[in-house]
Amino acid sequence: MQNTRRVLRLPAVLTAVSTLLLGSTAASVTSAAATPAAAPPPTVVTATVPVGAGPIGEALAPDGSRLYVANSGDNTVSVVDTARAAVLATIPVGPQPVALALTPDGRRVYVADKGGNAVSVIDTASATVTATLTGFAQPQGVAVSPDGTQVLVSNNDSNTVSVLSTADHTLVRTDPVGDRPGALAISSDGHYAYLVSPFTDTLTVLDRTRTDAVLGTVPVGPQSFALALSPDGSRAYVTDSAGAAVTVVDTASRTVAATVAVGGSPLGVSVSPDGAYAYVANAGDGTVSVLSTATQTVGATLVVPAGAVAVGFAPDLLHAYVLGNGQVSVVTPVPAVTAVSPSSGFTTGGTVVTISGSGFSGATAVTFGAAGPASAVSCTANSCTAVAPPGAAGTVDVRVTTPAGTSAIGAADHFSYLLPTADVSVGLAANPVPALLGAHIDYTLTIANHGPATADSTTVSAPLPLGTTVSSPDCTVTRATVSCAVGPLANGASVTRHFTVPVGLLGINLTVTATRTAGSPADPNPANDSAARSCTAFTSLFISCH
Structure with missing residues (x-):
């Protein structure tokens, strides 16, 4: 009863x-055995499977x-099949x-x-x-x-x-x-x-x-x-x-x-x-x-x-x-972003970013605030890699979207767009070549980019006293001023340019200073933007440079 x-x-x-x-x-x-997960729980129905x-x-x-x-x-x-959300087989069993x-x-x-x-x-x-x-x-x-x-x-x-x-x-x-x-x-x-x-x-x-x-x-x-x-x-x-x-x-x-x-x-x-x-x-x-x-x-x-x-x-x-x-x-859980690395990049875009968090499976988009969607997006359950789009200087929220929704905004998803800078250094070497006839000084300019951004353009000028004869195979010479223009120079790359000053029988006393005079983007370290060498020749047979 x-x-x-x-x-x-x-x-x-x-x-x-x-x-x-x-x-x-x-x-x-x-x-079940415990796992060290600390992810948000599944909260959104993203699929149904008839059984x-x-x-x-x-x-x-x-x-x-x-x-x-x-x-x-x-x-x-x-x-x-949980990956495809589809029935693989139907097995008859007892009543x-x-x-x-x-x-x-x-x-x-x-x-x-x-x-x-x-x-x-x-x-x-x-x-x-x-x-x-x-x-x-x-x-x-x-x-x-x-x-x-x-x-x-x-x-x-x-x-x-x-x-x-x-x-x-x-x-x-x-x-x-x-x-x-x-x-x-x-x-x-x-x-x-x-x-x-x-x-x-x-x-x-x-x-x-x-x-x-x-x-x-x-x-x-x-x-x-x-x-x-x-x-x-x-x-x-x-x-x-x-x-x-x-x-x-x-x-x-x-x-x-x-x-x-x-x-x-x-x-x-x-x-x-x-x-x-x-x-x-x-x-x-x-x-x-x-x-x-x-x-x-x-x-x-x-x-x-x-x-x-x-x-x-x-x-x-x-x-x-x-x-x-x-x-x-x-x-399925709504995605959650817990970290963005690196957390900054240039306004020109192209920074490869790793987004950490949870619930990223099946991600359909990664966006960088007003800058819009990222490219080359690849995600696992807890990590996405993406290439940041170009954006205006400032901080944006990096958000991941899946069929369950879009990650909430929070401090952990911040990415800062920075104006690009390129620290370009200028080096100058002088190599004296003494001779009774045809004596000269060979100058070598070394232009190096220490980053962090690509140096899109750089101009280095070396003015010599008026009337000085100078020649160059890879720079322009205008009224005794050597001007060397360098195109895009990647972070860590360097190039050399050359010019030559002849020395007559009666010698010469010459100081040459090469200076970065123009370039893009901005150079954050002007202290290494110039270099100088001084050369003294009492006769064409004896030339000293330092």
Whole structure:
């Protein structure tokens, strides 16, 4: 009688799945190893993938490349290619599949076929059922031990958990547990197993090191439905489908740490791989509640048009996958920029910039404020490289756009456009060539660009006393003034120019100064813009320069 009363408390939205009682996702009932991610969570539906009828359970391959969906309405498992957001295969399984779990190596999927009192074993390489295990009593939950050696199956109709060897699928033992066990999870260290019951509204804790001895039970909310563990195993999150809440259990003390109000009829729950968020699929209003695990409060509510009965995270936190109404909704984070390097470049554009952050997968554009879109954009999940366009002097915001939206403006995305400068130095060498006849002094100008910008044009002039004879193979000479023009000179490049002054029999006393007299862009260091050499010749046979 008590059980009948609790079944009647199921919300109307659960009518289609009321016979499942606990159709939680494998992704939401197994804990994952923590990763050092600190990225914003997925918040925008960017794609939907049609799957089978009545999708109720999901599990992701360890590398996140495949999503396996249990379709309780047509007795199939859909295999979704997560990169292409497309179904690769549809695998027939037993009647009413409600939950599934992958081995740690990703080679097999175990599917709880509640209506057939069986577990289907799928080989992921061939996408076929290679074995059908029998002898269960309405299997409701399934989990694989972290070491991959055992499979645990909760039997809703016999109040037991079956423990099987993955090596040969033989039964290791049958553990008696509480009334009507449903969703099942194993801690990442393999020490504890947890299961919920919607008929007794309890969370049961098993010690796996003591042949799954029952350590105790924790009262949770009404019509407890699904279960997820934090990556470190310190918290268990249980959806209370009749209470529109999530019960947060401290696993160390086995006490309720918080009860958090969420949306209508919460069914599925999953904790992000970094442990920062718990996502709750609310079947009653087609939303997902984003719960901060640090504050145990709901920070956002996502509307999922296709409905929400189960949810799971990609291992890299780049996507969440929400099941509902024959579809998988792919939820993606809005991109966030955390750094721009280098953080400045010239107004002429062309600076190759690396943008760091998160949520950059599928980026469609990188923009530099009013300067507009960048070119040569290439992005990974957490980094983009792009070539800055020309822009006006000043600071702009570098923003990344993906199908999920455009990154918010903040100090971390600043890029400063600077007027270009080129530090051009002038060097002068004098080489005396004494002779009785034809004595002369060969001068060599060295013009070097120390950057940072390209020297677009540079003119160096060396005026000599009027009447001085001078010749040059690569500069112009006008009224005893040597003028050398140099075209574009890259940062770090240098060129030489030459001119010659003859020395007569009676000698010469000459000081020559070469100076940068014009150029573009501006030179920030005028101290090295000139050089001088003095030469003295008492006769054409003796010439000294310094």
